[in-house]
Amino acid sequence: VTTASDSGAAPATAAAGDKPLRIGELAELSGTTPRTIRYWEELGLLDAGSDRAEGKHRSYSHADVERVSEIVRLRNLLGLSLEELSSLLEAERGRAHLREELSHTESPAERRRILEQLRGHIDAQLELVRGRRRELDQLAGELEDKQRRVRERLGETTG
Amino acid sequence: VTTASDSGAAPATAAAGDKPLRIGELAELSGTTPRTIRYWEELGLLDAGSDRAEGKHRSYSHADVERVSEIVRLRNLLGLSLEELSSLLEAERGRAHLREELSHTESPAERRRILEQLRGHIDAQLELVRGRRRELDQLAGELEDKQRRVRERLGETTG
DNA sequence: TTGCTCCTCACGTCACGTGAGGTGGC
DNA sequence: TTGCTCCTCACGTCACGTGAGGTGGC
Numbered sequence: 001v002t003t004a005s006d007s008g009a010a011p012a013t014a015a016a017g018d019k020p021l022r023i024g025e026l027a028e029l030s031g032t033t034p035r036t037i038r039y040w041e042e043l044g045l046l047d048a049g050s051d052r053a054e055g056k057h058r059s060y061s062h063a064d065v066e067r068v069s070e071i072v073r074l075r076n077l078l079g080l081s082l083e084e085l086s087s088l089l090e091a092e093r094g095r096a097h098l099r100e101e102l103s104h105t106e107s108p109a110e111r112r113r114i115l116e117q118l119r120g121h122i123d124a125q126l127e128l129v130r131g132r133r134r135e136l137d138q139l140a141g142e143l144e145d146k147q148r149r150v151r152e153r154l155g156e157t158t159g
Numbered sequence: 160v161t162t163a164s165d166s167g168a169a170p171a172t173a174a175a176g177d178k179p180l181r182i183g184e185l186a187e188l189s190g191t192t193p194r195t196i197r198y199w200e201e202l203g204l205l206d207a208g209s210d211r212a213e214g215k216h217r218s219y220s221h222a223d224v225e226r227v228s229e230i231v232r233l234r235n236l237l238g239l240s241l242e243e244l245s246s247l248l249e250a251e252r253g254r255a256h257l258r259e260e261l262s263h264t265e266s267p268a269e270r271r272r273i274l275e276q277l278r279g280h281i282d283a284q285l286e287l288v289r290g291r292r293r294e295l296d297q298l299a300g301e302l303e304d305k306q307r308r309v310r311e312r313l314g315e316t317t318g
Numbered sequence: 319t320t321g322c323t324c325c326t327c328a329c330g331t332c333a334c335g336t337g338a339g340g341t342g343g344c
Numbered sequence: 345t346t347g348c349t350c351c352t353c354a355c356g357t358c359a360c361g362t363g364a365g366g367t368g369g370c
Contacts, residue, residue, distance in 0.1 A: 023324070036361095082358080126303065129302060137292065197351095
């Protein structure tokens with residue numbers, strides 16, 4: 001139902017990229033459940049697809065698989081609330097809009113302004129991810145220390 | 160109430176390490192809330208302190224700060240359910256017990272057996288952490304690519 | 319046509335948040 | 345003694361899980 005793809009990755013085959021998907025297929029391909037997708041749609045995280053008669057089946061595209069997969073990934077890795085995720089995704093829609101704008105403007109000053117906004121958004125997201133990674137590195141480091149100490153003591157025992 | 164410290168880190172001052180803490184202080188020092196601590200106690204994640212008269216205040220030690228802080232950290236970084244966390248923590252208590260055993264056994268074969276069990280537990284936890292870190296690295300890498308592309312385009316504009 | 323997946327309520331659950339009304343301890 | 349933090353219910357909330365009963369589409 002939604003159509004715009006953000007990633008620009010070409011589908012494996014042109015034909016496969018066009019086949020409409022049912023909610024169960026979308027869920028499986030993006031690592032979640034139909035219930036979760038309906039819930040996200042209810043909250044406005046996902047597009048409701050404007051014109052679906054009550055009781056009729058939802059229909060999705062492969063671009064939706066990209067989008068839902070990314071939300072699932074961000075949720076799992078960053079542990080954000082859906083409200084936080086929502087604003088992050090809104091920023092991402094904003095970026096898509098900026099790219100659109102960029103492709104239509106010639107003025108170097110304008111192009112520069114748009115690109116700098118894009119950079120700001122990406123930098124912010126990157127800082128979030130790097131912060132998490134630092135914490136995980138710290139934890140991994142501590143575990144590696146423990147591991148090393150046990151290995152040394154194992155080396156001391158005979159056998 | 161609980162006493163055994165796992166980490167072996169010396170407190171900043173001996174006196175400060177002995178002062179009993181109230182639930183609000185414990186919560187603040189370990190980055191959570193009193194309600195969460197009571198809930199974890201209810202579930203058995205934290206020791207109930209055996210003998211507290213109904214309505215009387217809970218009392219904690221600085222060793223409890225270590226324990227609660229670690230649970231908070233694992234919850235935030237690994238995104239586990241409290242049930243998963245619970246078994247992970249039980250494994251950790253098992254490790255404390257193994258270390259105890261180790262300090263009392265002389266037989267090299269026995270010591271070796273114990274150390275290998277310790278190593279197994281640590282390796283398992285490390286794999287969990289490394290898996291998460293790999294995923295975050297992947298995400299960070301993708302964002303860095305985007306960032307680089309925007310930078311290149313910024314370099315192309317005049318100004 | 320038969321089976322499957324889908325649909326919409328609606329109640330259940332997990333991990334707490336948030337008062338309500340009352341008591342404890344420096 | 346006054347204020348704070350604490351106590352125990354108990355209901356609310358977020359992000360879904362899980363049927364119940366019914367319809368849609370290959």
